[in-house]
Every structure is written in structure tokens, then in C-alpha cells.
Amino acid sequence: MANVGLIFGGRSVEHQVSVSSARTIAGALEAAGHQVVPLGIAPDGCWVDPALATRALAGDLDSLPSVGGPIAPTLRRLLQVEVDVLFPIVHGTWGEDGTLQGLCEMIDVPYVGTGVLSSAAAMDKAVAKQLLEAAGLPVVGYELIDRRSFTHSPEECLRRLERFEPPVFVKPSVGGSSVGITKVPHREGLRASIENALRFDDRVIVEHNITGRELECAVLGYQQLEASAIGEIVAGKEFYDYADKYLEEGAELIAPAELDAATTERLQAIAVEAFAALGGWGMARVDFLLESADRIYINEINTLPGFTSISMYPRLWEISGLSNAQLVDRLVDIAMRRHRDRQRLDRGIKDWIAELTADRS
Numbered sequence: 070m071a072n073v074g075l076i077f078g079g080r081s082v083e084h085q086v087s088v089s090s091a092r093t094i095a096g097a098l099e100a101a102g103h104q105v106v107p108l109g110i111a112p113d114g115c116w117v118d119p120a121l122a123t124r125a126l127a128g129d130l131d132s133l134p135s136v137g138g139p140i141a142p143t144l145r146r147l148l149q150v151e152v153d154v155l156f157p158i159v160h161g162t163w164g165e166d167g168t169l170q171g172l173c174e175m176i177d178v179p180y181v182g183t184g185v186l187s188s189a190a191a192m193d194k195a196v197a198k199q200l201l202e203a204a205g206l207p208v209v210g211y212e213l214i215d216r217r218s219f220t221h222s223p224e225e226c227l228r229r230l231e232r233f234e235p236p237v238f239v240k241p242s243v244g245g246s247s248v249g250i251t252k253v254p255h256r257e258g259l260r261a262s263i264e265n266a267l268r269f270d271d272r273v274i275v276e277h278n279i280t281g282r283e284l285e286c287a288v289l290g291y292q293q294l295e296a297s298a299i300g301e302i303v304a305g306k307e308f309y310d311y312a313d314k315y316l317e318e319g320a321e322l323i324a325p326a327e328l329d330a331a332t333t334e335r336l337q338a339i340a341v342e343a344f345a346a347l348g349g350w351g352m353a354r355v356d357f358l359l360e361s362a363d364r365i366y367i368n369e370i371n372t373l374p375g376f377t378s379i380s381m382y383p384r385l386w387e388i389s390g391l392s393n394a395q396l397v398d399r400l401v402d403i404a405m406r407r408h409r410d411r412q413r414l415d416r417g418i419k420d421w422i423a424e425l426t427a428d429r430s
């Protein structure tokens with residue numbers, strides 16, 4: 070039994086999804102016998118009054134009201150609570166990208182989910198691709214365009230893209246919820262799409278369009294990572310864009326996906342290797358694009374995946390035999406173990422310095 074500080078809401082466009090995710094997690098934590106301490110972050114980044122956070126978790130509020138003013142003084146809400154472990158479920162920027170994980174590290178409280186480096190690496194699609202490629206894992210072929218070179222010579226950048234047969238995908242390197250992503254049907258549209266993506270990040274990825282299926286696998290573990298059954302997303306539109314995700318909800322989420330055993334096993338093995346390649350632990354949802362059985366690509370890795378009642382991550386574990394309560398319990402346990410190991414590593418450095426100094430005296 071632990072006192073779990075559940076951090077939710079946040080500054081990204083996924084604020085409301087986070088509130089929904091937090092509700093599922095709160096229920097599961099309580100079912101597992103843990104005590105939930107609600108910690109809400111408003112859309113302006115301020116930490117809110119605990120009474121408001123409690124109301125949002127109870128279903129009275131769909132989102133937390135902005136507080137106004139600087140964020141720093143509101144941090145006392147986090148610093149004042151007495152918890153054994155923090156469970157951040159803030160999706161997107163300022164939550165999933167290593168920043169919140171860094172805050173948890175600084176205040177030295179165990180936290181659920183992967184660490185600073187792997188969170189940041191997974192959030193940046195270009196960095197993630199580079200790490201995955203280096204590990205020999207399959208990613209969609211791409212070019213990286215940065216603001217500096219595009220501003221200096223857009224023609225030179227566009228020349229580098231001539232090897233791509235349209236349609237192509239243009240994406241901000243850091244982002245989520247499909248914001249800033251376009252599927253470009255003709256070369257003429259490339260320039261405007263890159264300019265659009267540069268509104269959201271300083272680096273833009275241009276990659277081949279993969280015609281095929283979108284599959285997802287949930288990963289869980291610490292030293293030993295495990296993979297769940299496979300799920301499938303069938304987009305309601307041209308691709309799984311922002312409107313499809315949150316406005317129209319036309320997409321279909323199928324779990325388990327209809328796949329042969331060999332492909333399932335291959336996806337599970339790649340999912341585990343991919344998260345390991347980023348140095349991850351805790352949880353991740355690894356998303357794939359499958360052109361054919363022997364053409365599987367990792368699309369992206371989400372380290373704080375959606376956790377709503379219909380989200381793929383908990384659903385995939387449910388059909389793999391792990392209830393929500395068991396799942397969050399495992400995550401809390403991993404957080405505690407990781408924190409102990411992190412302290413041991415820190416002691417290792419201090420002991421080593423002490424030995425070195427003792428040898429010299």
C-alpha cells in the first residue's frame with residue numbers, strides 16, 4: 070500500500086485526455102489498495118488547489134481552470150504533499166518529454182514511467198529514429214530539415230527531398246496528437262507543409278508514406294521488458310490526424326489485431342528492443358506501420374500513453390491477462406525499484422570518491 074501522488078492535466082493539447090487517463094488510473098490504484106493524492110496541473114502550467122484536482126478526478130470537471138500568474142509559487146502544491154511515489158500521467162510536452170521526470174528526479178521522489186533521457190528521446194521523433202537505426206531496428210526512411218538550413222536555402226532543402234516519391238509525411242520532430250502533421254500529395258505542397266510544421270518545432274521530418282496497417286504494442290517492465298498483445302488502429306480518415314483522435318473519434322481501435330502468430334511475435338520482439346534501445350523502463354506504447362509481414366516499421370514510441378477507459382495501453386494489457394489494478398501496481402513497484410537502484414548508483418559514485426581520497430591520505 071502506497072500513497073500515490075497522481076499528477077495530471079498539464080500544458081499540452083492533451084490536457085483533457087490526461088484528466089480522463091487520471092480517472093482510470095485513480096480507480097485502478099484504489100482497487101489495488103493504494104491511496105490516491107490528486108495533483109493537478111492547469112493548462113497554464115500552474116499546480117492547482119487540491120480540491121479542484123479532486124473534483125476533476127471525481128468527474129465534476131473535464132479540465133482544470135487556469136490559475137494565472139507565475140508557475141513557480143504554485144509548485145508548493147507538489148512540494149507539500151507527502152507521498153511515497155508520484156504517478157505522472159501528463160501527456161505530451163511538459164509531461165512526457167523528460168521535463169516532469171526531471172522535476173521528480175530533483176525532488177528525489179520515486180516516479181512511474183521511464184526516465185529523463187528516454188522520455189526526451191522518445192518525444193523527439195528524429196532523435197528516436199537515430200537511436201533505433203543505430204540499434205538496427207526498422208524505421209521509415211526520412212530526411213531531417215532544420216529551421217536554420219530551411220531559412221538559409223529552402224531550394225537546397227527541397228532538392229534533398231527529390232528522392233521521395235509523393236505522397237510524403239511531414240511532421241514536427243517534437244510533437245504529438247498529430248499536430249502539425251500533413252500528408253503531402255504533390256511536390257508543390259512540400260514547402261508550405263514544411264513551413265507549417267516549423268510553426269511547432271525547429272526541426273521537421275519528411276518521410277515516406279507507408280500504405281498498410283497501423284499496429285500498437287504495449288511494453289511494461291524494468292530490467293526485463295514484456296510485450297502485450299497487439300492492437301490495431303483503423304483511421305477514420307486519410308490518416309489518424311488530430312480531428313480523428315479527439316474531435317470526430319471516427320477511428321476504430323481493435324484489440325487484439327488479426328495477425329498470424331509469427332508477425333505478432335516479431336512485433337512484440339521489436340517493441341521490446343525499441344524501448345530498450347532508448348534505455349526505457351516502466352511503460353511505453355510502441356506504434357508500428359506494417360506494409361507487409363516482412364516490412365514492419367516502428368513509427369513512434371509513446372512513454373506516457375493514453376490511459377482512458379478506451380485507451381489502447383491498458384486495453385492491450387487487459388487482454389494479455391493484466392487488470393488495470395495489477396498494471397498500475399506493477400508500475401508503482403517498478404518506480405520504487407528504480408528509485409532504489411538510482412540511489413545505489415549515486416552512492417556508488419560517492420563511495421568511489423571516498424575510496425580514492427582514502428588511498429591518497
Ligand SMILES: Nc1ncnc2c1ncn2[C@@H]1O[C@H](COP(=O)(O)OP(=O)(O)O)[C@@H](O)[C@H]1O
Pocket residue numbers: 209238240244245246247248250276277278279280283304308309310356358368369
Ligand atoms: N510514414 C507514414 N506513413 C503513413 N502514415 C503515417 C506515417 N507517419 C504518420 N502516419 C499517420 O499519421 C499519424 C500521426 O503520426 P505520428 O508519427 O504517430 O505522430 P503523433 O506523435 O502526432 O501521433 C499516425 O498515427 C498515422 O496514421
Ligand SMILES: [Mg+2]
Pocket residue numbers: 356369
Ligand atoms: Mg502517433
